[in-house]
Amino acid sequence: MKESRFRGWKDVFSFTFHQMIKKSGYRGVTAVIGLLLIAGLALVVVITGEPEKSKVENCGIETVYVVDEYKVDYAQILAALGKGSYLQVEFANVPDNKTAMENAKQAGERAVAIVEISYRDGAFYMNGILPENSTATQSDTENLLAMMAECFEYAKVGMANLTAEQSMAVLMPILTSDGKIGEDHSVGAMLVKLMAPMFFGLALYMMLIFYGQDVSREISMEKVSKLTETLLTSIKPYAMITGKVLAVSLAGILQFFFWILCAVGGLIIGNTIAKSMYPDYENVIFTVLSYVRETYSTSAFSPVAAILAALIFIVGFLFYSVLAGMAGSLVSKPEDTAQVQSIFQFPIIISFFVCYFGLLLEKEGLIIAARFIPFTIPFGMPCDLLTGTASLLQGVISLVILLVFAVLCVILSGKVYEGLILYNGQKLNAKKIVNIIRAKK
Numbered sequence: 207m208k209e210s211r212f213r214g215w216k217d218v219f220s221f222t223f224h225q226m227i228k229k230s231g232y233r234g235v236t237a238v239i240g241l242l243l244i245a246g247l248a249l250v251v252v253i254t255g256e257p258e259k260s261k262v263e264n265c266g267i268e269t270v271y272v273v274d275e276y277k278v279d280y281a282q283i284l285a286a287l288g289k290g291s292y293l294q295v296e297f298a299n300v301p302d303n304k305t306a307m308e309n310a311k312q313a314g315e316r317a318v319a320i321v322e323i324s325y326r327d328g329a330f331y332m333n334g335i336l337p338e339n340s341t342a343t344q345s346d347t348e349n350l351l352a353m354m355a356e357c358f359e360y361a362k363v364g365m366a367n368l369t370a371e372q373s374m375a376v377l378m379p380i381l382t383s384d385g386k387i388g389e390d391h392s393v394g395a396m397l398v399k400l401m402a403p404m405f406f407g408l409a410l411y412m413m414l415i416f417y418g419q420d421v422s423r424e425i426s427m428e429k430v431s432k433l434t435e436t437l438l439t440s441i442k443p444y445a446m447i448t449g450k451v452l453a454v455s456l457a458g459i460l461q462f463f464f465w466i467l468c469a470v471g472g473l474i475i476g477n478t479i480a481k482s483m484y485p486d487y488e489n490v491i492f493t494v495l496s497y498v499r500e501t502y503s504t505s506a507f508s509p510v511a512a513i514l515a516a517l518i519f520i521v522g523f524l525f526y527s528v529l530a531g532m533a534g535s536l537v538s539k540p541e542d543t544a545q546v547q548s549i550f551q552f553p554i555i556i557s558f559f560v561c562y563f564g565l566l567l568e569k570e571g572l573i574i575a576a577r578f579i580p581f582t583i584p585f586g587m588p589c590d591l592l593t594g595t596a597s598l599l600q601g602v603i604s605l606v607i608l609l610v611f612a613v614l615c616v617i618l619s620g621k622v623y624e625g626l627i628l629y630n631g632q633k634l635n636a637k638k639i640v641n642i643i644r645a646k647k
Contacts, residue, residue, distance in 0.1 A: 214441040218449025222424060226457040236461050240468040247469055251476025255487045266317060266346030269296045270354075271306035273322040276361065283357040292353055303335075310337040317342040321354060332358065403565055403589045407558045409462075410584060413523070414554050417458035418530035422550075424450045425534030425623070444620035447531050451616070455527040459520055507592055514601045515588035521608040522584025526550060528615040535623035553581045561586040577604055580611040 226232060272280070280297045300306045306320045319342055320335040334351045336342060425447065473489070480487045529550035561582055564572035576582035577596060583604045590596035 215445035215449040222453035243468040244472040247472030248476035255480030278361040421530040422534035443623040515591040532619040
C-alpha cells in the first residue's frame with residue numbers, strides 16, 4: 207500500500223500550533239488589543255452618543271427699531287427659518303428715522319439698533335445705525351443686517367403676489383449632480399463602497415505580512431539548522447508544509463476573529479450604555495448596516511453571506527500562507543530569508559491595490575475579474591458578499607478556485623522543499639527550481 211504524502215501532518219500541526227499560542231507575545235498582544243477594542247469602541251459610542259443641545263444664543267442685540275414701509279414680519283420669518291439665536295430679538299416698526307432715534311435714546315444703555323430700509327434707483331437698501339448709548343457692537347449689527355437681508359429676500363416673494371406654488375418654485379435651490387443611471391450617491395453608500403474594502407484590505411494585508419513571515423520562518427528553520435534530513439526520514443515534505451502552514455494560519459485567524467468579536471462586543475456594550483443614558487440615541491454603524499441591506503441586496507450581511515465571506519477569508523489567508531511557506535522552502539542559507547519574502551509580499555501589495563483602485567476608479571470589468579483571480583479574491587470578494595454586490599453563487603465559485611489553488615501550492619511547495627535539500631547552501635536560480643518541480647520521484 208502506497209504511503210500517503212501527508213502522513214504525520216497532524217503531529218506537525220499540533221506541535222507548531224501549541225508553540226505559537228504558548229508565546230507570551232502572542233497571548234499578550236491578543237489580550238491587550240482585544241481589551242482596547244472593547245473599551246475604546248464602547249467609550250467612543252458613549253461619548254459620541256450624547257445629543258447636541260439646542261442652544262439659543264444671544265445675538266448681542268435686544269431691540270431693533272425698523273424703519274420699513276413694507277412692514278415685513280421678521281420674527282415670523284426667522285422662526286420659520288429656525289434661526290434660534292435671533293428669536294429673542296424684538297423688532298419694533300417705527301414710521302421714520304427720527305422716531306427711531308428718539309426711541310433708542312429713551313431706551314438708555316441697552317443693546318439696541320436701528321435699521322432703515324429704502325427703495326431707490328431700482329434697488330433696495332438696508333442701512334444699520336448704532337446709537338451712541340447702545341451697548342451693542344458693530345459686529346452684532348453687521349450680523350443682524352445679514353440676517354434681516356436674508357429674511358427680506360423671502361418677503362419680496364410675498365410682495366410679488368405669487369401663489370404658494372410659484373413662491374416655492376422661486377425659492378427652490380437648484381441642485382446639480384452627475385453619475386450613472388441607477389447609481390446611489392448617498393454618503394452611506396459611498397462610505398460602504400470605498401472605506402469598507404480599504405479597511406478590510408489593510409487588515410488582511412497587515413495580517414499576511416506578519417504571519418507570512420512566521421510561516422516562512424517556521425518552514426525554513428529546520429533547513430538552515432541542518433535538521434531537514436533527519437525530519438524527512440519520518441515525515442513527508444507535504445506533511446511538513448501542510449502542518450506548519452495550517453498551524454500558523456490558524457493562530458492568526460483565531461486572533462483576527464477574536465478581535466472582531468471584541469469590536470462587536472465593544473459596539474454592543476457602548477450602544478447599550480448610550481441607550482440607557484440617551485433614550486433617542488441611534489447607533490450610526492447599525493443604521494449604516496441596515497441601510498446597506500435595504501439599498502444593495504437582501505443578502506447583504508445575511509448569515510449565509512457572512513459565513514461564505516468568512517470561509518473565503520480563511521481559505522484566502524491559507525492560500526497566501528502557503529505562498530509564504532513556498533518562500534520559506536526556497537531558503538537554503540539564513541541570509542536568503544529576507545530576499546525570498548518578496549515571493550509572497552509582491553502579490554499581496556499588487557492584489558490590494560488592484561481591488562481598491564478598481565473600486566475607486568469604478569472599473570467594473572476589473573472588479574468582476576478580481577473576484578475570480580486567486581490572488582485578488584481574498585481582498586475583494588468578502589466585502590462584495592457582505593454588501594450584496596456579489597451573488598452567493600459567485601462567492602461559491604471564488605471559494606472553490608481558492609481551495610484548488612491552495613492545494614496545488616501545497617503540493618508545489620512540498621516538491622520544492624524536498625528537492626532543495628540537494629541544493630543546500632548553493633545559489634539558486636529559476637532553472638534549478640523548474641527542474642526540481644519537473645523531477646519525478
